[in-house]
Amino acid sequence: MSASFASRLGIEHPLIQAPMAGSTSPALVAAVSNAGALGSLGAGYLEPQAILDQAAQIRALGDRPYAIGLFVLPDEFEADMAAVARAREQLDALMAREGIDVRTRVPARWAPRFSEQFAALCEARPAVASFAFGVIDPAQRRELRRRDIVVIGTATTVAEARAWADAGADAVSLQGAEAGGHRGTFLHEPEDAMIGLFALLPLAARAVDIPVIAAGGIMDGRGMLAAEVLGAAASQLGTAFLACPECPAAEAWKQDLPRVEEHQVATIRSFSGRAARGLRNRFVEAMPQAAQGLPYPVLNALTAPLRRAAAAAGRGDLLSEWCGQAAAMVRPQPAAELVARLMHEYRMAKRSLAH
Ligand SMILES: Cc1cc2nc3c(=O)[nH]c(=O)nc-3n(C[C@H](O)[C@H](O)[C@H](O)COP(=O)(O)O)c2cc1C
Structure with missing residues (x-):
């Protein structure tokens, strides 16, 4: 299963580096x-031109298959501007108390338009398109098929996996409760869809x-094999990959990862307004x-400049330190070495089970 799925994707190993919006770079991909x-390029926060530019950079670095990941969202968002004003005042005061000179601001748009991002993805024509937060419509599915782009949908429950299968996905990435980053949940309340990967x-x-693809808490080749035993075609x-030098995550965040204790990794809405797994740090506490009730992507846009300033100041405790429950098992090393190490561990684990 894993060999045939990998060959369908045109890759050698049944291993996918997750699209991580804001935390991938052409160099990493x-x-x-x-x-x-x-x-996988996490393109959920990128405007269409940036998607095209980064795709061109990836192609310039090699001609191997890669993925672009998007969030399936409406094109426009309404916001309660009185609530936004109250939240801004309190968020600005919080950063001032922490000694960081930065202010929230209202952006021209709360998030890039999905339809325009989708058009850019089609133009960039990666081997694989990966989606979270919702399901694409039949016309979009046809567009991708016409371009021979493999579709991976994200599901956090069996019902969501079925929804993606019905929508014509080629594969579904199962996001266990252990997983770092935003919950992909779209049919349920996120609290009801915290299903362990096993x-x-x-x-x-x-x-x-x-x-099906396994996602959540897998940090080494043994985990990849365990996922395969339970039916996964890839991990x-x-x-x-967050601690790789090619990963653009903030240095302070990278340094915190090996010290993370699993009980500190919670599902929070604090930075973005949408349930996501990350470190319960000072900002979260x-x-x-006033900011707690703001929805995604409004809160995400408001906190973006604060998180950038916190990163520049080396204050990991004030930025969104997304990570899965097994973060402490992270191994900082170049991405190519990590891939080789994971595959070596996977093969060794397979061999030891055969004896
Ligand atoms: C920093 C970060 C950002 C993420 N962003 C995305 C994203 O843009 N799109 C997506 O489909 N999944 C995203 N995810 C979730 C991953 O696809 C995957 O489910 C998760 O990383 C697996 O759990 P692990 O982090 O324990 O390996 C993100 C995860 C992290 C850690």
Whole structure:
């Protein structure tokens, strides 16, 4: 299963570096893809031109298959501007108390338009398109098929995996509760869809007849093999790649990862307004009341300049330190070396089980 799925994607190893919006770079994606796994550009926050530019950079670094990941969202968002004003005041006061000179601002748009991002993805024509937060429509599915782009949908429950299979996905990435970053949940309340990967994988694998991909808490080759035993055609790792030198995550965040204790990694809405798994740090604890009710992507846009300023000041405790529950197992090393190490561990684990 894993060999045939990898060959369908045109890759050597059943290993996917997760699309991580804001935390991937062309250098990371190309390094992973050139090492024989699937590198993925997390393009959820990128405007269309940036998607095209970064795709061109990836192609300039190698001609191996890679993925672009988007969030399926409406094109326009309404915001309660009185609530925004109250939240801004309190967020600005919080940063001032922390000694960081930065102000929130209202952007021209709360998020890039999905339809325009989708058009840019089609133009960039990566081997794989990966989606989270919702399901694409039939016309979009046809567009991707016409361009021979493989579609991976994200699901956090069996019902969501079925929805993606019905929508014509080629594979579904199962995001276990352990996973770092935003929850991909779109059919349920996120609190109801925190299914552990060991339960979700075999349940979904028997419910859909497309390949399933395992995501959440996998940090080494043993984890990849365990996922395969439970029915996964490939493993998708996010947190494991965060500490790579090619990853653009803030240095303070990278340094915090090996010290993370699993009980500190919570599902929070504090930075973006949408449930996401990350470190419960100082910002999360001090999150002002007025900002807590703001929805995604409004809160995400408001906190973006604050997070950038915190990163520049080396204050990991004030930025969104997304990570999965097994973050402490992270191994900082170049992405190509990490891919080779993961595959070596995977093969060794397989061999030791055979004896
Ligand atoms: C920093 C970060 C950003 C993420 N951004 C995205 C994203 O843009 N799109 C997406 O489909 N998944 C995203 N994810 C979730 C991953 O696809 C995957 O489910 C998760 O990383 C697996 O768990 P792990 O981090 O324990 O390996 C993100 C994860 C992290 C850690």
